[in-house]
Amino acid sequence: MSDNNITNNIFELNGVSYAYPQSETILNGLSLEIKAGERLSILGANGCGKSTLLKILAGLIFTQSGTFTAFGNKIEHKSFLGKASTEYHRKVGYIFQDSDAQLFCSTVYEELAFGPLQLGIPKDTVKTRIEELSAMLGVERLLDKPPFRLSGGEKKKIAIGSVLILNPDVLILDEPTNSLDPRSQAWLLRLLKSLSETGKTLIFATHNLDLVPQVSDRAILFSEEHEIAADMPVKELLHDAALLKRVNLVDERYHTHPWDFDQ
Numbered sequence: 001m002s003d004n005n006i007t008n009n010i011f012e013l014n015g016v017s018y019a020y021p022q023s024e025t026i027l028n029g030l031s032l033e034i035k036a037g038e039r040l041s042i043l044g045a046n047g048c049g050k051s052t053l054l055k056i057l058a059g060l061i062f063t064q065s066g067t068f069t070a071f072g073n074k075i076e077h078k079s080f081l082g083k084a085s086t087e088y089h090r091k092v093g094y095i096f097q098d099s100d101a102q103l104f105c106s107t108v109y110e111e112l113a114f115g116p117l118q119l120g121i122p123k124d125t126v127k128t129r130i131e132e133l134s135a136m137l138g139v140e141r142l143l144d145k146p147p148f149r150l151s152g153g154e155k156k157k158i159a160i161g162s163v164l165i166l167n168p169d170v171l172i173l174d175e176p177t178n179s180l181d182p183r184s185q186a187w188l189l190r191l192l193k194s195l196s197e198t199g200k201t202l203i204f205a206t207h208n209l210d211l212v213p214q215v216s217d218r219a220i221l222f223s224e225e226h227e228i229a230a231d232m233p234v235k236e237l238l239h240d241a242a243l244l245k246r247v248n249l250v251d252e253r254y255h256t257h258p259w260d261f262d263q
């Protein structure tokens with residue numbers, strides 16, 4: 001934690017650990033701070049705990065030791081009820097790796113309306129917001145369709161829309177470009193860039209190193225021991241082949257960095 005009481009950290013983790021029932025330790029005493037407006041990637045080999053950390057940040061599961069503080073409040077299972085939980089999920093949007101896990105209504109319109117209606121926002125206001133948002137996402141023609149009929153890219157747009165409609169301060173995205181074709185990926189990267197420019201905090205989990213410099217400035221790298229192996233600027237990390245190899249994120253062929261860091 002900072003010595004200075006005035007900090008713009010939105011998230012502070014101190015010794016956060018987590019194990020699923022009957023699993024080994026998946027998060028092993030993590031300490032880190034995340035500031036408002038940051039663009040952060042969480043990297044690491046499969047199974048190292050990226051999605052688990054995102055779920056802690058999103059208020060979906062709770063640390064079993066140590067503390068997780070968000071917006072100045074300690075987040076604990078026992079006090080995370082009712083209004084506190086609803087308000088948190090409005091401020092912190094989580095986009096699942098698998099869009100099918102996120103979409104459960106019978107039409108796209110209902111999907112986009114669900115969150116705001118739960119928050120008690122009047123139907124007319126919700127309708128106006130959906131019109132604006134669906135124009136921005138280019139999904140107006142999908143509003144009457146059932147989500148299960150959509151393509152992978154369309155589903156991802158609606159999953160993102162169902163979070164953006166609440167105008168969250170923080171967006172947490174788990175492997176956001178997985179299963180997207182190149183055109184949808186390019187669209188998503190443009191959207192994320194414009195969201196970052198409006199000051200939103202963006203947190204990604206990914207093992208796709210091509211994506212990392214395009215969406216983030218800072219990276220947290222997990223080891224296979226479920227600890228933080230590095231917390232450093234993306235540009236430095238992608239040059240550190242030895243470190244990336246040590247955590248089994250890349251293999252022997254990783255010598256150079258084909259990315260254009262200035263794009």
Ligand SMILES: Nc1ncnc2c1ncn2[C@@H]1O[C@H](COP(=O)(O)OP(=O)(O)O)[C@@H](O)[C@H]1O
Pocket residue numbers: 020021023026044045046047048049050051052053205
């Ligand atoms: N609900 C669960 N119950 C038991 N084990 C789980 C559950 N979810 C994930 N795990 C296990 O926890 C480990 C870390 O998972 P995860 O956080 O999803 O890793 P990553 O996103 O880095 O691939 C994996 O070994 C996974 O099998």
Ligand SMILES: [Mg+2]
Pocket residue numbers: 050051052097174205
């Ligand atoms: Mg994962």
